[in-house]
Amino acid sequence: MSSPPSSLWGSSPGDGRSDGRHSQFTYRHLSQMASYNTSCPLRVVAHIDLDCFYAQAEMVRLGVPEDQPLAVQQWQGLIAVNYPARAYGIGRHCNVTEAKKLCPQLIHQHVATWREGDDKWAYRPDAADHVATDKVSLDPYRLESRRILAVIKEHLPHDLQKVEKAGIDEVFLDLSAHAHAVLLERFPELTSPPPDDDPSALLPMPPLSALEWQADALVDLDDEHTEFDDPDWDDVALLIASEIVRNIRAAIREKLKYTCSAGVARNKLLSKLGSGHNKPNQQTVIRNRAVRHFLSGFKFTKFRNLGGKLGEQLRQAFNTDSVQDLLAVSVEQLKSKFGDDTGVWIYDTLRGIDTSEVNSRTQIKSMLSAKSFRPSINTVEQARKWLQIFAADIFSRLVEEGVLENKRRPKTITLHHRHYAQTRSRQSPIHQGRLLDEETLLSLAKSLLDQIVAEGHVWPCTNLSLSVGGFDQGISRNMGIDGFLLKGEEAQVVKLGSKMLMKEEDAQETQPAEKRRRIDSSGIRQFLTKKEQTPCTGSDGAVMGNNGGETLGSLGSEVSPGAAGNPNGLTAPDEASFSQANHRQTSTTVHLCPRCDSRLESSEALQNHQDWHFAKDLQEQERVTSTFVSQPSTAGNGRPAPAPVKRPGRPKKKERGQSKLNFG
Numbered sequence: 001m002s003s004p005p006s007s008l009w010g011s012s013p014g015d016g017r018s019d020g021r022h023s024q025f026t027y028r029h030l031s032q033m034a035s036y037n038t039s040c041p042l043r044v045v046a047h048i049d050l051d052c053f054y055a056q057a058e059m060v061r062l063g064v065p066e067d068q069p070l071a072v073q074q075w076q077g078l079i080a081v082n083y084p085a086r087a088y089g090i091g092r093h094c095n096v097t098e099a100k101k102l103c104p105q106l107i108h109q110h111v112a113t114w115r116e117g118d119d120k121w122a123y124r125p126d127a128a129d130h131v132a133t134d135k136v137s138l139d140p141y142r143l144e145s146r147r148i149l150a151v152i153k154e155h156l157p158h159d160l161q162k163v164e165k166a167g168i169d170e171v172f173l174d175l176s177a178h179a180h181a182v183l184l185e186r187f188p189e190l191t192s193p194p195p196d197d198d199p200s201a202l203l204p205m206p207p208l209s210a211l212e213w214q215a216d217a218l219v220d221l222d223d224e225h226t227e228f229d230d231p232d233w234d235d236v237a238l239l240i241a242s243e244i245v246r247n248i249r250a251a252i253r254e255k256l257k258y259t260c261s262a263g264v265a266r267n268k269l270l271s272k273l274g275s276g277h278n279k280p281n282q283q284t285v286i287r288n289r290a291v292r293h294f295l296s297g298f299k300f301t302k303f304r305n306l307g308g309k310l311g312e313q314l315r316q317a318f319n320t321d322s323v324q325d326l327l328a329v330s331v332e333q334l335k336s337k338f339g340d341d342t343g344v345w346i347y348d349t350l351r352g353i354d355t356s357e358v359n360s361r362t363q364i365k366s367m368l369s370a371k372s373f374r375p376s377i378n379t380v381e382q383a384r385k386w387l388q389i390f391a392a393d394i395f396s397r398l399v400e401e402g403v404l405e406n407k408r409r410p411k412t413i414t415l416h417h418r419h420y421a422q423t424r425s426r427q428s429p430i431h432q433g434r435l436l437d438e439e440t441l442l443s444l445a446k447s448l449l450d451q452i453v454a455e456g457h458v459w460p461c462t463n464l465s466l467s468v469g470g471f472d473q474g475i476s477r478n479m480g481i482d483g484f485l486l487k488g489e490e491a492q493v494v495k496l497g498s499k500m501l502m503k504e505e506d507a508q509e510t511q512p513a514e515k516r517r518r519i520d521s522s523g524i525r526q527f528l529t530k531k532e533q534t535p536c537t538g539s540d541g542a543v544m545g546n547n548g549g550e551t552l553g554s555l556g557s558e559v560s561p562g563a564a565g566n567p568n569g570l571t572a573p574d575e576a577s578f579s580q581a582n583h584r585q586t587s588t589t590v591h592l593c594p595r596c597d598s599r600l601e602s603s604e605a606l607q608n609h610q611d612w613h614f615a616k617d618l619q620e621q622e623r624v625t626s627t628f629v630s631q632p633s634t635a636g637n638g639r640p641a642p643a644p645v646k647r648p649g650r651p652k653k654k655e656r657g658q659s660k661l662n663f664g
């Protein structure tokens, strides 16, 4: 394995562009593509994100014309807004009344709900008035998410897939091996052995003087480069990746009617920024020679992993949130303020260097179904009705996970119960042996409830949540920063006293919370625990908007944890939960959130705020949910599918200095 590119911007392995006859890249770099080497300067990564996802899902389901303004409603708030509606100034910050004022013809479709006493979710015309008896179901969107993922997989060669589901509506693809295969096919000269069998020999230049980027939005090059410079293999690799992505997007459009946006670049950091750069229905390519220019316009708080505590500390330390400003800060300064690892990581990130893996680890580790009650519930019978809904909800998700085929099954079931400020939890094993069914889940849940009720002083109850966990692990540790992140996410849950996201060996009930808290609180991890915006401080109030403009505390129904500015844009399936450890922390403070220092006006608001954090954690964990095979490839036939179908409404933009490229 060779060391990362030496250039500041990570694009060129040598001192600059080629000598005219030779590429700046070596035979070794080329072969690194095939093995998904994350430091390979020819690496190509894409991020695909659905446009206004829930809104599109409803448009497709209802057969609504594409130019019809539509938003997805949850109680009185909006959780997704399509682009025609955005043109009226409608956003997640609006409630239904405000949105209708802006656009009277807006369709506001309420999300599907489970209803107390009913055993199936449904779209109900009166859902908005039933916050007390209904629970949001995001199953329709999960289902669509899965169909989209299936199309993406279908369009990638079976043995050259590396796909990470990064949220309900987004994926990262490491297209390096696939693009490598296409490169070898189109440029057979690359298959010859290097001169003198020396892998560090420079490759010949690509036999091309310009590349055809079709409708892709190309980011302008850095100042020292021009469009008249000959392309090198990194440009060609990105072009191939962008063809692959264009074809995938066309297939999603054709088969499922969804539009999505994409970013194509050399790593996750850049591709993620790229996909959001030209929404909707466009893909943005960030060539290596354009990285500095591209990044200079951003606030670093928009970067993956700099949206939270670490980003805030960085902002405070240097009194700026501009990437450009921080480029003047030396790595030594960063190290002295943040420690060696984090300092170097920040230094690299500001320069668009990110060697984290696209991780096809993707198996659910736990599932949770929950409801906060306003008004509270007061009887065992009521609680049991909710357990029935939770069991049905969890079971339907387990079926999708292959529980009927006994592919994977959970080992434990946990019930949390809240009575005023007091929370109680009970857990029991799920016996392996026989087939797991909904009835079994329900009867286990009921017996956990009985145990809690037997303690007395349990009514009124303001929140119940049922979860299953202890699925087989199958998660390969990522050695990049993501590895730390995963740890960090686990660490958060350790702090919360929950076992749900943890590896089993971490999940010892007997381990004191304080001790567990210390495990992951050192070094870079403490910064990289994912903390997106808090619901009470969201810049466009998106999360608050989810509850009709009221605070979670005042309405206190299900938590909708997707946050404005959340780069993953996920929404947990209206889960809300809490833990005993969490409660211990909060009861001693004056409504100060121990995780993000937000000040809340009441203990109830604080509790709901913490529910939101918890749901975010679970949502992060849901991020880790899908199953893909990923195999380092050898050369294969990876030619992308034929030219994409033309999509309506897509701006055709001819880029400077770009002309037709004829392959082969």
Ligand code: TTP
Pocket: 049, 050, 051, 052, 053, 054, 055, 079, 080, 081, 092, 168, 169, 279, 280, 542, 543, 546, 560, 561, 562, 563, 564, 565, 566, 568, 569, 570, 571
């Ligand atoms: P996003 O990808 O963040 O947003 P989006 O798909 O609606 O719009 P864009 O075109 O800008 O990508 O979120 C994906 C889905 O997650 C979104 O359709 C609804 C849900 N969500 C919430 O429920 N609440 C939130 O605060 C956010 C951000 C998302």
Ligand code: CA
Pocket: 049, 050, 051, 052, 053, 169, 569
């Ligand atoms: Ca989206």
Ligand code: CA
Pocket: 049, 050, 167, 169, 170, 567, 568, 569, 570
């Ligand atoms: Ca998203």
